[in-house]
Amino acid sequence: MKIAVLSDIHGNVPALEAVLEDVTRWRPDEVIVNGDLVNRGPYSLVCLHLLQRSFPAVRFLRGNHEDFVLSCEEKAYDPEHPLFDLRRFAHWTHAQLGAAVAELRRWDNHIDLTELDGGALHITHGSRLGSRDGISARTAEADLPAKLGERRDLFITSHTHKPLWRLFDGTLVVNTGSVGAPFDVDHRACYGRFLFDGRRWQAEVVRVAYDYAQTERDFAASGFLAAGGPLTRLMLEELRHARMFVGPWMQQYHDAVKNGEISVARAVEDFLGNAL
Known part of the structure:
Protein backbone atom coordinates (compact mmCIF):
# COMPACT_ATOMS: atom_id res chain seq x y z
CA MET A 1 0.00 0.00 0.00
CA ALA A 209 11.44 22.57 -6.21
CA TYR A 210 8.89 24.90 -7.83
CA ASP A 211 8.63 28.43 -9.23
CA TYR A 212 7.75 30.38 -6.08
CA ALA A 213 8.40 33.63 -7.99
CA GLN A 214 5.30 32.74 -10.02
CA THR A 215 3.34 32.25 -6.81
CA GLU A 216 4.41 35.74 -5.74
CA ARG A 217 3.07 37.07 -9.04
CA ASP A 218 -0.14 35.13 -8.39
CA PHE A 219 -0.60 36.97 -5.10
CA ALA A 220 -1.02 40.15 -7.15
CA ALA A 221 -2.69 38.77 -10.30
CA SER A 222 -5.44 36.97 -8.37
CA GLY A 223 -6.42 40.07 -6.41
CA PHE A 224 -5.54 38.38 -3.12
CA LEU A 225 -2.88 40.92 -2.16
CA ALA A 226 -5.01 43.96 -3.01
CA ALA A 227 -8.38 42.76 -1.71
CA GLY A 228 -7.51 40.25 1.01
CA GLY A 229 -6.56 42.84 3.62
CA PRO A 230 -3.28 43.82 5.32
CA LEU A 231 -2.47 40.32 6.63
CA THR A 232 -1.85 39.14 3.07
CA ARG A 233 1.38 41.18 3.16
CA LEU A 234 2.61 38.96 5.98
CA MET A 235 1.66 35.87 3.98
CA LEU A 236 3.64 37.15 1.02
CA GLU A 237 6.71 37.61 3.23
CA GLU A 238 6.24 34.05 4.48
CA LEU A 239 6.44 32.91 0.88
CA ARG A 240 9.55 34.99 0.24
CA HIS A 241 11.40 33.88 3.36
CA ALA A 242 9.92 30.39 3.96
CA ARG A 243 9.31 31.17 7.60
CA MET A 244 6.36 32.23 9.74
CA PHE A 245 5.29 35.87 9.98
CA VAL A 246 1.56 35.73 10.82
CA GLY A 247 2.04 33.80 14.08
CA PRO A 248 4.61 36.19 15.58
CA TRP A 249 2.50 39.14 14.41
CA MET A 250 -0.54 37.72 16.18
CA GLN A 251 1.41 37.23 19.40
CA GLN A 252 2.67 40.79 19.32
CA TYR A 253 -0.31 42.77 18.02
CA HIS A 254 -3.55 40.78 18.22
CA ASP A 255 -4.66 42.03 21.63
CA ALA A 256 -3.77 45.64 20.82
CA VAL A 257 -5.77 45.43 17.59
CA LYS A 258 -8.80 43.92 19.35
CA ASN A 259 -8.62 46.60 22.02
CA GLY A 260 -8.66 49.34 19.39
CA GLU A 261 -5.16 50.56 20.23
CA ILE A 262 -3.84 50.13 16.69
CA SER A 263 -5.27 49.22 13.28
CA VAL A 264 -4.38 45.98 11.54
CA ALA A 265 -2.76 47.92 8.69
CA ARG A 266 -0.62 50.01 11.05
CA ALA A 267 0.37 46.96 13.07
CA VAL A 268 1.48 45.14 9.91
CA GLU A 269 3.56 48.15 8.86
CA ASP A 270 5.22 48.31 12.29
CA PHE A 271 5.90 44.59 12.37
CA LEU A 272 7.41 44.42 8.90
CA GLY A 273 9.53 47.48 9.65
CA ASN A 274 11.15 45.57 12.50
CA ALA A 275 11.17 42.08 10.96
CA LEU A 276 12.72 42.81 7.56
Missing part, protein backbone atom coordinates in the same frame (compact mmCIF):
# COMPACT_ATOMS: atom_id res chain seq x y z
CA LYS A 2 1.37 3.40 -1.04
CA ILE A 3 -0.20 6.61 0.24
CA ALA A 4 0.77 10.17 -0.70
CA VAL A 5 -0.23 12.79 1.86
CA LEU A 6 -0.30 16.46 0.89
CA SER A 7 -1.21 19.31 3.20
CA ASP A 8 -1.13 23.07 3.68
CA ILE A 9 -1.36 23.86 -0.03
CA HIS A 10 -2.98 27.23 0.67
CA GLY A 11 -3.96 28.03 -2.89
CA ASN A 12 -0.40 27.79 -4.24
CA VAL A 13 -0.85 26.47 -7.79
CA PRO A 14 2.81 26.25 -8.93
CA ALA A 15 3.76 24.32 -5.78
CA LEU A 16 0.83 21.95 -6.15
CA GLU A 17 1.55 21.35 -9.85
CA ALA A 18 5.16 20.43 -9.09
CA VAL A 19 4.15 18.09 -6.27
CA LEU A 20 1.45 16.39 -8.35
CA GLU A 21 4.00 15.68 -11.09
CA ASP A 22 6.18 13.99 -8.49
CA VAL A 23 3.24 12.10 -6.98
CA THR A 24 2.16 10.86 -10.41
CA ARG A 25 5.62 9.41 -11.05
CA TRP A 26 5.53 7.64 -7.67
CA ARG A 27 2.11 6.09 -8.48
CA PRO A 28 0.48 5.82 -5.05
CA ASP A 29 -2.59 3.73 -4.35
CA GLU A 30 -4.20 6.66 -2.61
CA VAL A 31 -3.77 10.44 -2.40
CA ILE A 32 -4.94 12.24 0.73
CA VAL A 33 -5.04 15.99 1.32
CA ASN A 34 -4.58 16.47 5.04
CA GLY A 35 -6.20 19.87 5.45
CA ASP A 36 -5.55 23.51 4.55
CA LEU A 37 -5.95 23.13 0.83
CA VAL A 38 -7.63 26.53 0.81
CA ASN A 39 -7.12 30.06 2.11
CA ARG A 40 -4.00 32.05 2.94
CA GLY A 41 -3.04 32.09 -0.74
CA PRO A 42 -4.19 33.16 -4.20
CA TYR A 43 -5.98 30.31 -6.00
CA SER A 44 -7.88 27.97 -3.68
CA LEU A 45 -10.54 27.00 -6.23
CA VAL A 46 -7.96 26.27 -8.93
CA CYS A 47 -6.08 23.99 -6.52
CA LEU A 48 -9.27 22.12 -5.63
CA HIS A 49 -10.12 21.51 -9.27
CA LEU A 50 -6.53 20.58 -10.13
CA LEU A 51 -6.50 17.85 -7.49
CA GLN A 52 -9.88 16.52 -8.55
CA ARG A 53 -8.79 16.29 -12.18
CA SER A 54 -5.41 14.77 -11.41
CA PHE A 55 -6.65 12.17 -8.90
CA PRO A 56 -10.45 11.73 -9.11
CA ALA A 57 -10.42 9.46 -6.03
CA VAL A 58 -8.48 11.96 -3.89
CA ARG A 59 -9.65 12.15 -0.26
CA PHE A 60 -9.85 15.54 1.44
CA LEU A 61 -9.63 16.22 5.16
CA ARG A 62 -10.52 19.53 6.77
CA GLY A 63 -7.88 21.68 8.41
CA ASN A 64 -8.21 24.85 10.43
CA HIS A 65 -8.34 27.00 7.29
CA GLU A 66 -11.28 25.08 5.84
CA ASP A 67 -13.00 25.70 9.18
CA PHE A 68 -11.99 29.37 9.05
CA VAL A 69 -13.51 29.82 5.60
CA LEU A 70 -16.68 28.00 6.64
CA SER A 71 -16.96 30.24 9.71
CA CYS A 72 -17.48 33.18 7.35
CA GLU A 73 -21.03 31.89 6.89
CA GLU A 74 -21.90 31.58 10.57
CA LYS A 75 -22.60 35.24 11.30
CA ALA A 76 -22.60 38.57 9.54
CA TYR A 77 -19.46 40.70 9.65
CA ASP A 78 -19.38 44.39 8.81
CA PRO A 79 -16.60 44.96 6.26
CA GLU A 80 -16.25 48.50 7.60
CA HIS A 81 -15.55 47.32 11.14
CA PRO A 82 -11.88 47.84 12.17
CA LEU A 83 -11.54 44.17 13.17
CA PHE A 84 -12.80 42.89 9.82
CA ASP A 85 -9.22 43.12 8.49
CA LEU A 86 -8.37 40.15 10.73
CA ARG A 87 -10.75 38.03 8.66
CA ARG A 88 -10.82 39.80 5.29
CA PHE A 89 -8.56 37.27 3.53
CA ALA A 90 -10.83 34.37 4.57
CA HIS A 91 -13.91 36.18 3.24
CA TRP A 92 -12.01 36.80 0.00
CA THR A 93 -11.32 33.06 -0.25
CA HIS A 94 -14.94 32.24 0.58
CA ALA A 95 -16.08 34.45 -2.29
CA GLN A 96 -13.53 32.90 -4.66
CA LEU A 97 -14.70 29.36 -3.84
CA GLY A 98 -18.34 30.19 -4.48
CA ALA A 99 -20.53 27.08 -4.60
CA ALA A 100 -17.48 24.87 -3.92
CA VAL A 101 -17.61 25.97 -0.27
CA ALA A 102 -20.29 23.30 0.19
CA GLU A 103 -17.69 20.64 -0.62
CA LEU A 104 -15.52 21.72 2.32
CA ARG A 105 -18.39 21.09 4.69
CA ARG A 106 -18.55 17.42 3.66
CA TRP A 107 -14.90 16.65 4.36
CA ASP A 108 -13.98 14.58 7.42
CA ASN A 109 -11.36 15.75 9.91
CA HIS A 110 -9.47 12.46 10.19
CA ILE A 111 -8.87 9.00 8.76
CA ASP A 112 -8.43 6.08 11.14
CA LEU A 113 -7.27 2.74 9.78
CA THR A 114 -7.02 -0.15 12.23
CA GLU A 115 -7.38 -3.36 10.23
CA LEU A 116 -3.76 -3.65 9.04
CA ASP A 117 -1.66 -5.81 11.38
CA GLY A 118 1.36 -3.66 12.19
CA GLY A 119 -0.06 -0.85 10.09
CA ALA A 120 -2.70 0.88 12.20
CA LEU A 121 -2.83 4.46 10.97
CA HIS A 122 -4.31 7.80 11.99
CA ILE A 123 -4.24 10.90 9.77
CA THR A 124 -5.42 14.31 10.92
CA HIS A 125 -4.41 17.90 10.28
CA GLY A 126 -3.35 18.78 13.82
CA SER A 127 -3.84 16.14 16.49
CA ARG A 128 -6.62 14.33 18.35
CA LEU A 129 -7.08 17.60 20.25
CA GLY A 130 -8.09 19.56 17.16
CA SER A 131 -6.95 20.96 13.83
CA ARG A 132 -5.10 23.86 15.44
CA ASP A 133 -3.32 21.67 17.98
CA GLY A 134 -0.25 20.49 16.11
CA ILE A 135 2.80 18.38 16.87
CA SER A 136 6.25 19.87 16.43
CA ALA A 137 9.83 19.21 17.52
CA ARG A 138 9.11 21.39 20.57
CA THR A 139 6.10 19.34 21.71
CA ALA A 140 6.95 17.85 25.10
CA GLU A 141 6.72 14.07 25.43
CA ALA A 142 4.34 14.55 28.34
CA ASP A 143 1.89 16.21 25.94
CA LEU A 144 2.03 13.53 23.25
CA PRO A 145 -0.36 10.92 24.76
CA ALA A 146 -3.28 13.35 24.63
CA LYS A 147 -2.38 14.53 21.14
CA LEU A 148 -1.93 11.01 19.73
CA GLY A 149 -4.80 9.30 21.54
CA GLU A 150 -5.33 5.56 21.16
CA ARG A 151 -2.10 4.01 19.95
CA ARG A 152 -1.54 3.58 16.21
CA ASP A 153 1.58 2.36 14.41
CA LEU A 154 1.71 5.52 12.30
CA PHE A 155 0.32 8.96 13.12
CA ILE A 156 0.38 11.50 10.27
CA THR A 157 -0.01 15.16 11.15
CA SER A 158 0.52 18.48 9.38
CA HIS A 159 -0.43 22.08 10.37
CA THR A 160 2.97 23.38 11.54
CA HIS A 161 4.40 23.70 7.99
CA LYS A 162 7.57 21.96 9.17
CA PRO A 163 8.44 18.32 8.42
CA LEU A 164 9.04 16.08 11.43
CA TRP A 165 9.76 12.46 12.36
CA ARG A 166 9.33 11.30 15.97
CA LEU A 167 9.04 7.88 17.55
CA PHE A 168 6.91 7.78 20.69
CA ASP A 169 5.80 4.66 22.55
CA GLY A 170 5.94 2.55 19.41
CA THR A 171 4.17 5.11 17.23
CA LEU A 172 5.95 6.71 14.30
CA VAL A 173 4.82 10.34 14.19
CA VAL A 174 5.35 12.11 10.87
CA ASN A 175 4.56 15.72 10.04
CA THR A 176 4.31 16.12 6.27
CA GLY A 177 5.29 19.80 6.23
CA SER A 178 3.64 22.11 3.70
CA VAL A 179 3.16 22.04 -0.06
CA GLY A 180 2.43 25.73 -0.45
CA ALA A 181 4.02 27.58 2.46
CA PRO A 182 6.97 25.84 4.15
CA PHE A 183 8.19 27.46 7.38
CA ASP A 184 11.55 25.70 7.71
CA VAL A 185 13.54 28.21 5.59
CA ASP A 186 13.44 25.80 2.64
CA HIS A 187 11.35 27.13 -0.25
CA ARG A 188 10.77 23.72 -1.77
CA ALA A 189 7.31 22.18 -1.52
CA CYS A 190 6.98 19.31 0.91
CA TYR A 191 4.76 16.21 1.05
CA GLY A 192 4.73 12.72 2.57
CA ARG A 193 5.12 9.27 1.02
CA PHE A 194 4.04 6.28 3.08
CA LEU A 195 4.59 2.64 2.14
CA PHE A 196 3.19 -0.33 4.08
CA ASP A 197 5.21 -3.45 3.21
CA GLY A 198 2.93 -5.88 5.03
CA ARG A 199 4.79 -5.58 8.33
CA ARG A 200 5.44 -1.92 9.01
CA TRP A 201 5.22 1.57 7.54
CA GLN A 202 8.08 3.25 5.76
CA ALA A 203 7.84 7.05 5.71
CA GLU A 204 9.56 9.64 3.58
CA VAL A 205 9.08 13.40 3.37
CA VAL A 206 9.90 14.58 -0.16
CA ARG A 207 11.00 18.09 -1.18
CA VAL A 208 10.10 19.38 -4.64
Whole structure:
Protein backbone atom coordinates (compact mmCIF):
# COMPACT_ATOMS: atom_id res chain seq x y z
CA MET A 1 0.00 0.00 0.00
CA LYS A 2 1.37 3.40 -1.04
CA ILE A 3 -0.20 6.61 0.24
CA ALA A 4 0.77 10.17 -0.70
CA VAL A 5 -0.23 12.79 1.86
CA LEU A 6 -0.30 16.46 0.89
CA SER A 7 -1.21 19.31 3.20
CA ASP A 8 -1.13 23.07 3.68
CA ILE A 9 -1.36 23.86 -0.03
CA HIS A 10 -2.98 27.23 0.67
CA GLY A 11 -3.96 28.03 -2.89
CA ASN A 12 -0.40 27.79 -4.24
CA VAL A 13 -0.85 26.47 -7.79
CA PRO A 14 2.81 26.25 -8.93
CA ALA A 15 3.76 24.32 -5.78
CA LEU A 16 0.83 21.95 -6.15
CA GLU A 17 1.55 21.35 -9.85
CA ALA A 18 5.16 20.43 -9.09
CA VAL A 19 4.15 18.09 -6.27
CA LEU A 20 1.45 16.39 -8.35
CA GLU A 21 4.00 15.68 -11.09
CA ASP A 22 6.18 13.99 -8.49
CA VAL A 23 3.24 12.10 -6.98
CA THR A 24 2.16 10.86 -10.41
CA ARG A 25 5.62 9.41 -11.05
CA TRP A 26 5.53 7.64 -7.67
CA ARG A 27 2.11 6.09 -8.48
CA PRO A 28 0.48 5.82 -5.05
CA ASP A 29 -2.59 3.73 -4.35
CA GLU A 30 -4.20 6.66 -2.61
CA VAL A 31 -3.77 10.44 -2.40
CA ILE A 32 -4.94 12.24 0.73
CA VAL A 33 -5.04 15.99 1.32
CA ASN A 34 -4.58 16.47 5.04
CA GLY A 35 -6.20 19.87 5.45
CA ASP A 36 -5.55 23.51 4.55
CA LEU A 37 -5.95 23.13 0.83
CA VAL A 38 -7.63 26.53 0.81
CA ASN A 39 -7.12 30.06 2.11
CA ARG A 40 -4.00 32.05 2.94
CA GLY A 41 -3.04 32.09 -0.74
CA PRO A 42 -4.19 33.16 -4.20
CA TYR A 43 -5.98 30.31 -6.00
CA SER A 44 -7.88 27.97 -3.68
CA LEU A 45 -10.54 27.00 -6.23
CA VAL A 46 -7.96 26.27 -8.93
CA CYS A 47 -6.08 23.99 -6.52
CA LEU A 48 -9.27 22.12 -5.63
CA HIS A 49 -10.12 21.51 -9.27
CA LEU A 50 -6.53 20.58 -10.13
CA LEU A 51 -6.50 17.85 -7.49
CA GLN A 52 -9.88 16.52 -8.55
CA ARG A 53 -8.79 16.29 -12.18
CA SER A 54 -5.41 14.77 -11.41
CA PHE A 55 -6.65 12.17 -8.90
CA PRO A 56 -10.45 11.73 -9.11
CA ALA A 57 -10.42 9.46 -6.03
CA VAL A 58 -8.48 11.96 -3.89
CA ARG A 59 -9.65 12.15 -0.26
CA PHE A 60 -9.85 15.54 1.44
CA LEU A 61 -9.63 16.22 5.16
CA ARG A 62 -10.52 19.53 6.77
CA GLY A 63 -7.88 21.68 8.41
CA ASN A 64 -8.21 24.85 10.43
CA HIS A 65 -8.34 27.00 7.29
CA GLU A 66 -11.28 25.08 5.84
CA ASP A 67 -13.00 25.70 9.18
CA PHE A 68 -11.99 29.37 9.05
CA VAL A 69 -13.51 29.82 5.60
CA LEU A 70 -16.68 28.00 6.64
CA SER A 71 -16.96 30.24 9.71
CA CYS A 72 -17.48 33.18 7.35
CA GLU A 73 -21.03 31.89 6.89
CA GLU A 74 -21.90 31.58 10.57
CA LYS A 75 -22.60 35.24 11.30
CA ALA A 76 -22.60 38.57 9.54
CA TYR A 77 -19.46 40.70 9.65
CA ASP A 78 -19.38 44.39 8.81
CA PRO A 79 -16.60 44.96 6.26
CA GLU A 80 -16.25 48.50 7.60
CA HIS A 81 -15.55 47.32 11.14
CA PRO A 82 -11.88 47.84 12.17
CA LEU A 83 -11.54 44.17 13.17
CA PHE A 84 -12.80 42.89 9.82
CA ASP A 85 -9.22 43.12 8.49
CA LEU A 86 -8.37 40.15 10.73
CA ARG A 87 -10.75 38.03 8.66
CA ARG A 88 -10.82 39.80 5.29
CA PHE A 89 -8.56 37.27 3.53
CA ALA A 90 -10.83 34.37 4.57
CA HIS A 91 -13.91 36.18 3.24
CA TRP A 92 -12.01 36.80 0.00
CA THR A 93 -11.32 33.06 -0.25
CA HIS A 94 -14.94 32.24 0.58
CA ALA A 95 -16.08 34.45 -2.29
CA GLN A 96 -13.53 32.90 -4.66
CA LEU A 97 -14.70 29.36 -3.84
CA GLY A 98 -18.34 30.19 -4.48
CA ALA A 99 -20.53 27.08 -4.60
CA ALA A 100 -17.48 24.87 -3.92
CA VAL A 101 -17.61 25.97 -0.27
CA ALA A 102 -20.29 23.30 0.19
CA GLU A 103 -17.69 20.64 -0.62
CA LEU A 104 -15.52 21.72 2.32
CA ARG A 105 -18.39 21.09 4.69
CA ARG A 106 -18.55 17.42 3.66
CA TRP A 107 -14.90 16.65 4.36
CA ASP A 108 -13.98 14.58 7.42
CA ASN A 109 -11.36 15.75 9.91
CA HIS A 110 -9.47 12.46 10.19
CA ILE A 111 -8.87 9.00 8.76
CA ASP A 112 -8.43 6.08 11.14
CA LEU A 113 -7.27 2.74 9.78
CA THR A 114 -7.02 -0.15 12.23
CA GLU A 115 -7.38 -3.36 10.23
CA LEU A 116 -3.76 -3.65 9.04
CA ASP A 117 -1.66 -5.81 11.38
CA GLY A 118 1.36 -3.66 12.19
CA GLY A 119 -0.06 -0.85 10.09
CA ALA A 120 -2.70 0.88 12.20
CA LEU A 121 -2.83 4.46 10.97
CA HIS A 122 -4.31 7.80 11.99
CA ILE A 123 -4.24 10.90 9.77
CA THR A 124 -5.42 14.31 10.92
CA HIS A 125 -4.41 17.90 10.28
CA GLY A 126 -3.35 18.78 13.82
CA SER A 127 -3.84 16.14 16.49
CA ARG A 128 -6.62 14.33 18.35
CA LEU A 129 -7.08 17.60 20.25
CA GLY A 130 -8.09 19.56 17.16
CA SER A 131 -6.95 20.96 13.83
CA ARG A 132 -5.10 23.86 15.44
CA ASP A 133 -3.32 21.67 17.98
CA GLY A 134 -0.25 20.49 16.11
CA ILE A 135 2.80 18.38 16.87
CA SER A 136 6.25 19.87 16.43
CA ALA A 137 9.83 19.21 17.52
CA ARG A 138 9.11 21.39 20.57
CA THR A 139 6.10 19.34 21.71
CA ALA A 140 6.95 17.85 25.10
CA GLU A 141 6.72 14.07 25.43
CA ALA A 142 4.34 14.55 28.34
CA ASP A 143 1.89 16.21 25.94
CA LEU A 144 2.03 13.53 23.25
CA PRO A 145 -0.36 10.92 24.76
CA ALA A 146 -3.28 13.35 24.63
CA LYS A 147 -2.38 14.53 21.14
CA LEU A 148 -1.93 11.01 19.73
CA GLY A 149 -4.80 9.30 21.54
CA GLU A 150 -5.33 5.56 21.16
CA ARG A 151 -2.10 4.01 19.95
CA ARG A 152 -1.54 3.58 16.21
CA ASP A 153 1.58 2.36 14.41
CA LEU A 154 1.71 5.52 12.30
CA PHE A 155 0.32 8.96 13.12
CA ILE A 156 0.38 11.50 10.27
CA THR A 157 -0.01 15.16 11.15
CA SER A 158 0.52 18.48 9.38
CA HIS A 159 -0.43 22.08 10.37
CA THR A 160 2.97 23.38 11.54
CA HIS A 161 4.40 23.70 7.99
CA LYS A 162 7.57 21.96 9.17
CA PRO A 163 8.44 18.32 8.42
CA LEU A 164 9.04 16.08 11.43
CA TRP A 165 9.76 12.46 12.36
CA ARG A 166 9.33 11.30 15.97
CA LEU A 167 9.04 7.88 17.55
CA PHE A 168 6.91 7.78 20.69
CA ASP A 169 5.80 4.66 22.55
CA GLY A 170 5.94 2.55 19.41
CA THR A 171 4.17 5.11 17.23
CA LEU A 172 5.95 6.71 14.30
CA VAL A 173 4.82 10.34 14.19
CA VAL A 174 5.35 12.11 10.87
CA ASN A 175 4.56 15.72 10.04
CA THR A 176 4.31 16.12 6.27
CA GLY A 177 5.29 19.80 6.23
CA SER A 178 3.64 22.11 3.70
CA VAL A 179 3.16 22.04 -0.06
CA GLY A 180 2.43 25.73 -0.45
CA ALA A 181 4.02 27.58 2.46
CA PRO A 182 6.97 25.84 4.15
CA PHE A 183 8.19 27.46 7.38
CA ASP A 184 11.55 25.70 7.71
CA VAL A 185 13.54 28.21 5.59
CA ASP A 186 13.44 25.80 2.64
CA HIS A 187 11.35 27.13 -0.25
CA ARG A 188 10.77 23.72 -1.77
CA ALA A 189 7.31 22.18 -1.52
CA CYS A 190 6.98 19.31 0.91
CA TYR A 191 4.76 16.21 1.05
CA GLY A 192 4.73 12.72 2.57
CA ARG A 193 5.12 9.27 1.02
CA PHE A 194 4.04 6.28 3.08
CA LEU A 195 4.59 2.64 2.14
CA PHE A 196 3.19 -0.33 4.08
CA ASP A 197 5.21 -3.45 3.21
CA GLY A 198 2.93 -5.88 5.03
CA ARG A 199 4.79 -5.58 8.33
CA ARG A 200 5.44 -1.92 9.01
CA TRP A 201 5.22 1.57 7.54
CA GLN A 202 8.08 3.25 5.76
CA ALA A 203 7.84 7.05 5.71
CA GLU A 204 9.56 9.64 3.58
CA VAL A 205 9.08 13.40 3.37
CA VAL A 206 9.90 14.58 -0.16
CA ARG A 207 11.00 18.09 -1.18
CA VAL A 208 10.10 19.38 -4.64
CA ALA A 209 11.44 22.57 -6.21
CA TYR A 210 8.89 24.90 -7.83
CA ASP A 211 8.63 28.43 -9.23
CA TYR A 212 7.75 30.38 -6.08
CA ALA A 213 8.40 33.63 -7.99
CA GLN A 214 5.30 32.74 -10.02
CA THR A 215 3.34 32.25 -6.81
CA GLU A 216 4.41 35.74 -5.74
CA ARG A 217 3.07 37.07 -9.04
CA ASP A 218 -0.14 35.13 -8.39
CA PHE A 219 -0.60 36.97 -5.10
CA ALA A 220 -1.02 40.15 -7.15
CA ALA A 221 -2.69 38.77 -10.30
CA SER A 222 -5.44 36.97 -8.37
CA GLY A 223 -6.42 40.07 -6.41
CA PHE A 224 -5.54 38.38 -3.12
CA LEU A 225 -2.88 40.92 -2.16
CA ALA A 226 -5.01 43.96 -3.01
CA ALA A 227 -8.38 42.76 -1.71
CA GLY A 228 -7.51 40.25 1.01
CA GLY A 229 -6.56 42.84 3.62
CA PRO A 230 -3.28 43.82 5.32
CA LEU A 231 -2.47 40.32 6.63
CA THR A 232 -1.85 39.14 3.07
CA ARG A 233 1.38 41.18 3.16
CA LEU A 234 2.61 38.96 5.98
CA MET A 235 1.66 35.87 3.98
CA LEU A 236 3.64 37.15 1.02
CA GLU A 237 6.71 37.61 3.23
CA GLU A 238 6.24 34.05 4.48
CA LEU A 239 6.44 32.91 0.88
CA ARG A 240 9.55 34.99 0.24
CA HIS A 241 11.40 33.88 3.36
CA ALA A 242 9.92 30.39 3.96
CA ARG A 243 9.31 31.17 7.60
CA MET A 244 6.36 32.23 9.74
CA PHE A 245 5.29 35.87 9.98
CA VAL A 246 1.56 35.73 10.82
CA GLY A 247 2.04 33.80 14.08
CA PRO A 248 4.61 36.19 15.58
CA TRP A 249 2.50 39.14 14.41
CA MET A 250 -0.54 37.72 16.18
CA GLN A 251 1.41 37.23 19.40
CA GLN A 252 2.67 40.79 19.32
CA TYR A 253 -0.31 42.77 18.02
CA HIS A 254 -3.55 40.78 18.22
CA ASP A 255 -4.66 42.03 21.63
CA ALA A 256 -3.77 45.64 20.82
CA VAL A 257 -5.77 45.43 17.59
CA LYS A 258 -8.80 43.92 19.35
CA ASN A 259 -8.62 46.60 22.02
CA GLY A 260 -8.66 49.34 19.39
CA GLU A 261 -5.16 50.56 20.23
CA ILE A 262 -3.84 50.13 16.69
CA SER A 263 -5.27 49.22 13.28
CA VAL A 264 -4.38 45.98 11.54
CA ALA A 265 -2.76 47.92 8.69
CA ARG A 266 -0.62 50.01 11.05
CA ALA A 267 0.37 46.96 13.07
CA VAL A 268 1.48 45.14 9.91
CA GLU A 269 3.56 48.15 8.86
CA ASP A 270 5.22 48.31 12.29
CA PHE A 271 5.90 44.59 12.37
CA LEU A 272 7.41 44.42 8.90
CA GLY A 273 9.53 47.48 9.65
CA ASN A 274 11.15 45.57 12.50
CA ALA A 275 11.17 42.08 10.96
CA LEU A 276 12.72 42.81 7.56
